[in-house]
Amino acid sequence: MSPLEFHDLTVSYRQKPVLYGIDACFPTGALVGIVGPNGAGKSTLLKAGMGLVPMSSGWVRFFGEPLAKVVRRVGYVPQRNAVDWDFPVNVRDVVMMGRYGRLGLFRRPGKLDRRIVEDSMERMGIGNLGSRQISELSGGQQQRVFLARGLAQQADLYLLDEPFAGVDAATEEAIVVLLRELKQQGRTVVVVHHDLGTVERYYDHVLLLNMRLIGFGPTQEVFNVENLRQAYGGQLNVLSRLALQRARTTEG
Amino acid sequence: MSLLGDALSHAVLPGVALGFLWNMNKDPWTLFAGAVLAGLFGTWVVGLLTRRTVLKEDGALALVLSGFYGLGVVLLGVIYLIPGARAAGLQNYMFGQAAALSHQDVWLMAVVASLILVVLALFYKELLLNGFDSNYARSLGIPAAILEKLIWLLLAFAVVSALQSVGVVLVSAMLIAPAAAAYLLTKRFHIMLLLAALIGMFTAWSGSLISYVGSSLPTGPFMVMCAGLVFVVALFAAPQDGIISRWRMARNRQLDSRRENLLRAIYLLWEHYGEGTENFSVDDLERRSSLKVPQLRRQLRAFARSRLIDWPSEDQQTFSLTAAGWREARLIVRKHRLWETYLQQAARFPDDHVHADAEIMEHFLDETELQRLERRLGYPKVDPHGRSIPEVHPNLS
Amino acid sequence: MNSEVFIEVFRDPWLLEWRSSLLLVSMGWLVAIACGWLGVMLLLRRIAMMGDTLSHSLLPGLVIAFLITGSRATWVMWIGALVAAGVTIVLIELIQRYSRIKADAAMGVVFSFMFALGVILITLFSRQIDLDADCVLYGELLYLMVEPGVHWMGVTLPPAAWLRMVVIAALVIVFILSLYKELLASAFDNDWAGSAGLPNRFTHHTLMAILSLTIVSAFEAVGAILVVAMLVFPGATALLHCRRLPLVLAATSFHSLVISLAGFHLSIWLNVSMAAAMATVAMLWMISIWSGQKIKSKKKDNLTCAT
Numbered sequence: 036m037s038p039l040e041f042h043d044l045t046v047s048y049r050q051k052p053v054l055y056g057i058d059a060c061f062p063t064g065a066l067v068g069i070v071g072p073n074g075a076g077k078s079t080l081l082k083a084g085m086g087l088v089p090m091s092s093g094w095v096r097f098f099g100e101p102l103a104k105v106v107r108r109v110g111y112v113p114q115r116n117a118v119d120w121d122f123p124v125n126v127r128d129v130v131m132m133g134r135y136g137r138l139g140l141f142r143r144p145g146k147l148d149r150r151i152v153e154d155s156m157e158r159m160g161i162g163n164l165g166s167r168q169i170s171e172l173s174g175g176q177q178q179r180v181f182l183a184r185g186l187a188q189q190a191d192l193y194l195l196d197e198p199f200a201g202v203d204a205a206t207e208e209a210i211v212v213l214l215r216e217l218k219q220q221g222r223t224v225v226v227v228h229h230d231l232g233t234v235e236r237y238y239d240h241v242l243l244l245n246m247r248l249i250g251f252g253p254t255q256e257v258f259n260v261e262n263l264r265q266a267y268g269g270q271l272n273v274l275s276r277l278a279l280q281r282a283r284t285t286e287g
Numbered sequence: 288m289s290l291l292g293d294a295l296s297h298a299v300l301p302g303v304a305l306g307f308l309w310n311m312n313k314d315p316w317t318l319f320a321g322a323v324l325a326g327l328f329g330t331w332v333v334g335l336l337t338r339r340t341v342l343k344e345d346g347a348l349a350l351v352l353s354g355f356y357g358l359g360v361v362l363l364g365v366i367y368l369i370p371g372a373r374a375a376g377l378q379n380y381m382f383g384q385a386a387a388l389s390h391q392d393v394w395l396m397a398v399v400a401s402l403i404l405v406v407l408a409l410f411y412k413e414l415l416l417n418g419f420d421s422n423y424a425r426s427l428g429i430p431a432a433i434l435e436k437l438i439w440l441l442l443a444f445a446v447v448s449a450l451q452s453v454g455v456v457l458v459s460a461m462l463i464a465p466a467a468a469a470y471l472l473t474k475r476f477h478i479m480l481l482l483a484a485l486i487g488m489f490t491a492w493s494g495s496l497i498s499y500v501g502s503s504l505p506t507g508p509f510m511v512m513c514a515g516l517v518f519v520v521a522l523f524a525a526p527q528d529g530i531i532s533r534w535r536m537a538r539n540r541q542l543d544s545r546r547e548n549l550l551r552a553i554y555l556l557w558e559h560y561g562e563g564t565e566n567f568s569v570d571d572l573e574r575r576s577s578l579k580v581p582q583l584r585r586q587l588r589a590f591a592r593s594r595l596i597d598w599p600s601e602d603q604q605t606f607s608l609t610a611a612g613w614r615e616a617r618l619i620v621r622k623h624r625l626w627e628t629y630l631q632q633a634a635r636f637p638d639d640h641v642h643a644d645a646e647i648m649e650h651f652l653d654e655t656e657l658q659r660l661e662r663r664l665g666y667p668k669v670d671p672h673g674r675s676i677p678e679v680h681p682n683l684s
Numbered sequence: 685m686n687s688e689v690f691i692e693v694f695r696d697p698w699l700l701e702w703r704s705s706l707l708l709v710s711m712g713w714l715v716a717i718a719c720g721w722l723g724v725m726l727l728l729r730r731i732a733m734m735g736d737t738l739s740h741s742l743l744p745g746l747v748i749a750f751l752i753t754g755s756r757a758t759w760v761m762w763i764g765a766l767v768a769a770g771v772t773i774v775l776i777e778l779i780q781r782y783s784r785i786k787a788d789a790a791m792g793v794v795f796s797f798m799f800a801l802g803v804i805l806i807t808l809f810s811r812q813i814d815l816d817a818d819c820v821l822y823g824e825l826l827y828l829m830v831e832p833g834v835h836w837m838g839v840t841l842p843p844a845a846w847l848r849m850v851v852i853a854a855l856v857i858v859f860i861l862s863l864y865k866e867l868l869a870s871a872f873d874n875d876w877a878g879s880a881g882l883p884n885r886f887t888h889h890t891l892m893a894i895l896s897l898t899i900v901s902a903f904e905a906v907g908a909i910l911v912v913a914m915l916v917f918p919g920a921t922a923l924l925h926c927r928r929l930p931l932v933l934a935a936t937s938f939h940s941l942v943i944s945l946a947g948f949h950l951s952i953w954l955n956v957s958m959a960a961a962m963a964t965v966a967m968l969w970m971i972s973i974w975s976g977q978k979i980k981s982k983k984k985d986n987l988t989c990a991t
Binding site for chain 2: 730731732733779782783784785786788789791792793797799800801803804807909910912913915916917920923924950954955956957959960961962963964966967970974
Binding site for chain 1: 728862863865866868869871872873875876877878879880881882883923926927928929931932
């Protein structure tokens, strides 16, 4: 049973389509990068999947079920700027939120939850920041907190929205290590990714997107010049052109 | 920032009290000055709180609104206890009774209104740009910060001069409701201004009328009720964005697509019967169409009326297409199949998605779009499902 | 302030009439705690103006409930308030869904319309109604002194309004503690909380229902506009200096006590309504906490510069 399947997913904003007829069936244990130009609808794809954006047609299944039935098996990690970092909570409080979905109404976190929270923080290298107020964190640390909260959810499928945006090199490395670990544990990870230069190193599957699905499959098959040109059209910037050249050389 | 007016109208109370304390009488000009200053100070505090603390705009507004108001009530209480202070009726300043206005008050209001009009006329361009995108305005060298202060000042003037006629609680309604109604009715800024003013005038007039006719009824609440009713009317009946016109548009679209779908169904039936068929059985159509029987019959009657089909009487089990009917049907099917072909060839959609999309899109394609599509596809003869694409005028080709 | 006034304002209330003083201060504290705890939630959700909106739009609900039943019993007022709050929230959500009007403008239109309706109803039926618009607007804690105590099993308990406020404060505290996770997560990131399976709509609507009950119960004590002060000031003051939600709630309770105690003495000194005095004190207290913090952080800056 595929952990995540889109069928004919269409999302429109004020009658203008943002995503159009997306079909994708993600294999279990894949580490997928969603790649495409700005405004291609990458984040919207994840949000539509999580039911945060209404879709005008199509359906999404998680593990063959609608999201509400398997919500505990899915971990969504939104973009860092989605929240107010002045909020009166510390790092441990935020990571503990990852346990809330499993606890249900009126139940308080127990010993097990606290241990999982400490483990998650440890894995993201923020074990010593537990009682730090979140407004005192750097961008990279904020991202680690969000990922630790995701880990505490103990999901089988993770959807990460631009986790690499604006983080330091050490954090980027830590996230890559985390992604590989998750994959080794047989979990499926879907990441909205911006930097074309690192796609081949980070992901084993790629989903190329620009309003429509341009290509989806193992990285070496899909991440090629023709598809990139189709996805990015004329608007490839310098960095992306570099990546394109590399793609060309690896092909040739 | 719609609720800024609400916060402002409460925040002026301590200013009114201090204006009274200044020379111990109800001189409208001192009260006015005190109120405007308190309002401006309150606006400044809202900005200060949002910039300098963890509090957000909503919190800052609520704090200023209630804190200033509480201070005002305390000051009024103190004033009432001062022996010899002729403070009676000072609370009218906050709760409004248009009938109790003096000539001086009316003059004051006239001055304020014309001042606002003059400023709006002078700075129309700049205000429009600033309201739309203040960063862009700044990049063009428009002093956005000064403009903002100017708007605050105007707002404070308007609020304070309106306080006495409609009262503190309802000032924000008069600030928001006419403008919101105008916002629904048009998208052009200058028409919006004009409409807001007209709606404001109308509601003020009708509210006063009701309050005058029914003796001893308060003016303010009736003005607000009228403004609210105008807003509700705009919400439903606005020409483009109104709930009714949106519903009608959806309904028309549905009727159009029902009409086109039925014509296509007739054409498909013709393809099914084999070429040369002239008469179509209503029963067969009922079986093959997705429409419910009464809807289908109603649509057929409409076709008969507009001479698309020949159907002498309803009891008759068969009908035939007229020349106009044939042309329409061929056009519809042609559109549908061209669009399907386009989706599959140019956009590389899988087969099973093509049909649903074509059903939606065919209703939106016009003649020129269609020709462009044909050219792009190289004038295809068959669609992805292998069915022929009909010509609209078979005799001419 | 000479010593005579000092004695009259600060000593006499506790020496001569300690019973009623205690009653008033505790009532003020209960109102401020119930409102303050809810206010923290409103501030964190950025809907603090919802307190102002609801406090005005409940009026027609109260009037209509009174006109239908002819009684001012607590449960009648509570039902009227809940219905009016429901109507308000539905109207706001409808306007937002079906037009381009933004949330704050929708709130402004709806609450002023509802309030105007309430005032008109009161004026039209003023003969049947002893609901005083002034009372709803200002409120007066001193009414407590006039109200007789409740007799129950041979014991004389404090007046019914006081007991009601105890129930409301307890309800608010129990609500916030038992839905703590849901409130915290959805205020922090509503979308994420929904994606993690937390019942956002249930949380929000329960919060609104309890808010409207609290506002109605606080009406007679502090009035429609000053209830907003009680909603935002204790919480906002706590948010200025606390970094974790449990601390924020604890500090809110403390600030509430300060506000009601100081407000009580200020109202005696100036002979003004206690509600308005509490709002004024709340503002002064917040300003002093804020400036205290500024001075502290400036000192810290100087120290770091020096080293």
